[in-house]
Amino acid sequence: MTRILVGLDGSAPGERALAHGKMLASLIGDCELILVYVIEWSPYEFHTPQELDERHKRREEELAQAHAHILEPARKATEAEGFKVETVVRHGDPVSILEELAVARGAAQIVIGRTGHRGMRERLFGGVSGKLIATASVPVTIIPETGADQ
């Protein structure tokens, strides 16, 4: 069975990636879509002591919200269309999480959407899509903005 990793972000670019993933899956036939949502987090961020002692609670809330608002609605809608779906939510750096998951699950490719607005930081250091293309060990498909989104 072929597996395709689709990065969701709770907005239009993620929707486009999912649409493209479904298109590929229906062409392939025996294909599972792994929907991934990454909560940006770094073990090297600094926090106040107060934040640290609430961290576990906040993490649980973040996970519950990601499931409730992003992954579950997407899973329901996609399954309703007859696709096989798995969902994953993780804390960390989106690029390395997507890469690690793709390797671990033996995914054939990663599909993500490109965000329209590019801030100074992204221009300087490259966004998720740029870094993923440079480092991923499986093919990556980047879905650009279409006229319909704008």
Next chain:
Amino acid sequence: MTELQRMSRIPAVLLAVLGLVLMLAASPLAAQEATDPVASEQEGAAPDAVMEETQQGAVVEEPAVETAPAALTIDQKVDQVFASSTGWFVSLIFAPLPGTSFPWIVLWLVVGATVFTLYFRFIQFRAFGHAISLVRGDYSDPNDAGEVSHFQALATALSGTVGLGNIAGVAVAVGIGGPGATFWMILAGLMGMASKFTECTLGVKYRNEYEDGTVSGGPMYYMVKGFRERGLAGGGIMAIVFSIFCILGSFGGGNMFQANQAHAQLSGILGDYPGWITGVIFAAIVFAVIVGGIKSIARVTEKVVPFMGILYVGTALLIIAINYHQIGWAFSQIFAGAFTGLGVAGGLVGALIQGFKRAAFSNEAGVGSAAIAHSAVRTKEPVTEGVVSLLEPFIDTVVICTMTALVITISGVQQIDPETGLFILNDAGMIATTGDVQGVQLTSAAFATGLSWFPYVLAIAVILFAFSTMISWSYYGLKAWTYLFGEGKTTELVFKLLFCFFVIVGAAAQLGAVIDFSDAMIFAMAVVNIIALYCLLPIVRREVNSYFDRLRSGEIRKFGAHAAAE
């Protein structure tokens, strides 16, 4: 904890508070002669000493005493009343050992550190590499991503201890004890790592984890639960006494003193202006962070503080590099000074006292504050956090304090008699310096020999360090407060508002006696805490043996990068 247990605790709390107040009120006479512990300690060497060293090591000039009673301001009255009722407690805590000028509390901390070092067979050296590996996340379960990491717990605890003591305090130590003090400071810092290890392991082991996912930990919890486990009595009382000391210490050394020194720095840059302005601004920012939960401010500070720390060490290395031909000489001064004193007041003993004192005051090892700070980490193994925490005195004392001392030594601002090779002492018994500066100004002058603009950066660093120390201590105090009065929005708010109020008081007033008292409170925490540590040593040893056995046998392993996605 059940409601019943809490109810039964309230009378004990009231009794303890009442007892403390009575003790303080009872002996106003004893206080008259010795309100200033450090000045009395320096008396042997320096009868004219006009400098007064506080716990964090800043040099506070004694305000000129106006003789006419009518001229007393409200501040001074408050200070007088406070001095006469609490001075005895301060002098008790900082009392020198009979026949010496060595404060017993410093010996208490150093002996504790030595006992823990021997008991755990030099854990600070054996586990040093493992500590770095833990901080890098090699042993962190990727499925726990999003939880508090070892690195975060360490960084947050460090931002509470790195501060004025590392910059100004070291200058005072080297100013009195000469470069030789550096040697003893490093030695005490290395020993202190074992104290931190012991208290932080216990802090994590006996923390409370609540249903909503929050945690509370610290000495009060291991005193109660650990003592119960060992079948020892008195844990409950110790926990209450510790909490009272901790709350008062958080208002003083962790707050008023910081606000006071931040104002001193600001008025040094901007020119003199009323302290309450600084106080209100600081209090507003602290309020926004601890009451308002405005994370952006905290996040900015927590990012800038480590940056400042790195900048500080980097600049120090740069200045040392510029004076590379002096490095050998500086180390020979440190070693010669450590064993001969090179003419400083008190000789070898003088250097040793200053070095030990600085290390103990700077890294807070044995005080118990770190056990509160480290409790939030997500780990199944309490020993891992203990191992990580032993890096704290290393970074604080062995690295940062030593940098300050090296720069001062190497800059040559301390005057040496070219004929004898000994230091020239001034009238106050401190080593004479170019421009006659001491304390934070000495550090500033030493850095300015390499980079003339650095004093401005230093001033900003001191202010930021003061702020992050306040945020950390607000948390330590809060944990002690909720231990006594129960967790809940209202009781927590009362503490936080009090804390903000004391920020203003600290910045606005010249309350020397109040600050002395709260310094004494921080060290009083160490008295209770180290007794508890001694009692609980066998429990820590059991944990240590079990953990390192499993580490050796391979039961505890590093997580590979690709295991992350499984």
